[in-house]
Amino acid sequence: MTAVLTPPPPRATRRAGRATRPVVVELRRGLGPWTGLAVLLTLLVTMYGKAPGWQGRWADATNTLHVAAGLLAGPLALAAGCWQGGRDRRRGTLDLWESAARPPLRRLFVAVAPSALWPAAGALLADAVCLLATWPYAAGGRPFLELLAADAVAVAALGALGHVVGRAVRWRLTAPLLGIVGYVALGVGAYGQGSARWLGPAAEHQFLWDRPVWWFGPVSMAWTAGLALSALLAAGLRPARRRLLALVPLAVAVAAAGLILRLPPDEGPWRPDPALARPLCDDGVPQVCLTAVDARLLPEVSAALAPLNAHLKGIPGAPVRWVGGPFGPPRPGDVELPNAAADAVRGRLPRPDLYLNAAASWLLSDTCRPGDGTGPDAERTSVVNLAVIEWLAPTPEDYGPDTTAARPYIDRLRAKPAAAQRDYLARYLAANTCRPEEVPIP
Template sequence: MSTAGSPSTVDAPRTAAGSAGSDAPAPPPAPRRRTGGVLWTELRRGVGPWCGGVVVVVCWVAMYSKTPQWQGRWTETTDMLRSVALLLCGPLAVAAGCWQGGRERRRSTGDLLASLARTPLRRALLAVAPAALWPPAGYLVAAAGCTLATWPYAGEGRPFLSHTAADAMALAALGVLGFVAGRLIHWRLTAPLLAAVTYVGLGIPAYSESPARWLSPAYQHTYFWDRPVWWFGPASMVWTAGLAGVALLGLAARRRVVALLPLTVACAAAVVLTHTGDGLWRPDPATARLVCDDGTPQVCVTAVDRKLLPSVSAALSGVNARLRGVPGAPDRWIDGPRTPSPGREQLEAAPGAIVRRVGEPVLLGPREAQLPSPFGLAERGRVSDPVLYANWAVSYLFSRNCPGSGVDTPAARRAAAVNDAVNQWLAPRPYAVPAPLPGDEVHLRRLHGMGPAESRAYLARYLAADLCRPDEVPVP
């Protein structure tokens, strides 16, 4: 029997049920999935991560195969990276974007996704994110590695970070354009076909002289002693990003008239780039200044190659030993801006003027000789083949722009054989290509048989002769 102050066993279930109905807390609402989580999920799956990894590998493999061409100069590093990123990885980004754009059609999930509360533009932004973000991310990783590889060996100048950012933006824009094409074109071969068209379209401007070539993100400027204007990179980013914005808004915006805004901005950037043209790059006095050693003859290179100076001086030490004190020999070797780029004064090569092998004129003093560019022979701050470089330098020393040089006469053949023998005597070729001229071996044996005084006297007579007149070239 229960007491009056305690509940009975009969009332206990009723009391418990009543307390459960009135005092129990309501179940918590289901957590709302954030957009950031959806974006991270999109970025982790699909073709995006694979595309970013392939971009890194392609860039590093292609750059490694051409290390001597870019590792010593910031301009060459930027140009080579741009060429590899856009011409090789650009088609890959377009193809990846096209494949990503056709994902919903392949999985037959278009109607399901359309039933969600997200707007079409928001769904498109989430879907395009892997194709738009992974290729530029991979390129930035590859560019960072190449920048670190160039840093210990580069001379004057600095990396062009704005151009690197513009290249990354161009890859992102190509991914977006490929995504839009994949949404609109229902054909499985669209991706490879679009990649091929992209490669051709990016490569054609390199062979054009039109100001519109500067609109191509893959167009290169390979003049070592120039620097871009500060707004070149940002303007290129506005141009490529504007094109991608037009395509994406035209595809998924609720009101497609808003696509006119990025179209207007992109057109304005295009007008500025094409109107400026070659003026997008300006001469840089800091990189063109001469840095010289204290030898005789003196060896001078520009500041952009100042870390090559000890190696260049060592390569020319044997030639300088034979030229030192000879009347008519050069007082110094000079490497500097040679090719007048567009907008600079174009020079006419006078008869007898010292010219490069490709026929480009050089302004030199009366006792100055032109050094060849170490392009292809500079590797990690040194000249990789000093024997070949010395032979190039001597060939430049005796190269002349002579009228009627193609005339084949006995005197011309004899003078050519003498010239080749003198070149071989001062700086032998590291291999027998090209083949020696007729009579070359005879003249070379005579030069090697001379004593020091006799060889210096002959070299003085040779330097004093007019090499454009074969009859005046002295025979050893």
């Protein structure tokens, strides 16, 4: 007997067969792709408007992406998921969809896939674009990828929860109202004061030399994904007794929330990173010391302070070090620097003249107790202080206070010989400006 060999189906037929899988069909149609695009564009436009502030440091980029994803992408996914969830009810095809020869839970997971996966994909793509834009300018540290992954899971979970609400509630205005309520709730949670704010996906953190504890990212994923999965199981399982399985992911979510709630209210999951907080100093006099996370800024800050350091070098009472960072208890002769990270743009110091003037102002400012700094000489002392700052570090013409009253003192200081200038500066640094009668007049 001769065997008859059946030829394999053409490649185009095989490809078409694979493309007709239900989850692929659901991902390609409806609101899902547009939701992912909307999330992507929303995050990119928001990040583009703030690019000068975050593009120079991994911590700033991660923090800004985290807040934008929580406050903008989250409510958008919630509203879009709700609208997608009510699609079959609006079209009158809900009975047809439920009559398909598949288990109810499988049908629900197929239906919810666009609401969850597309917003998460949009958020992850925006993360990748922004991190690539940060890479040429960032110095120390690394992006906290585990937190960005947790943000994507949170966005997907919000999309899934919105889908469940859309299937259960018939009102057409549910989707926009749910998005508004979600935005308000996430915003209030993000800017709260207790430990509960770390449960939300938009809690902000400011310190550049910290890192999150290793378990926070996975636990945050368990918290948000557990809530969403519990809602899906409760909505999709039949008969009702099987809905008890929804308690399993709910228990995981509650356990994860318990761990997060035990975090300190202020610091949350963030701890100092010794590698990022270690001081890097130049060899100038006085020294300029910044943290390792701002290593790229050190040459520019040193150059900006060079004119002021030339005046202070060798003067009794002058600072020994300019410090900017968490270097522990200050040593004798340490003077705090203005925040160079706040003034930097893409790892550069755009206005060295402003930074120099701010450093001189910080050096010559005193914290007076109530009742100090008063008396008949108080106004004159304030004018003399302004004159000394302008002499050491002139304020740029397009910035700063009116120096007309201090002009005579400024001219006197500039007209003095170098030795007389150094003698006056030593006497001024030794005086207590909170006692106006002790301040020497130029």
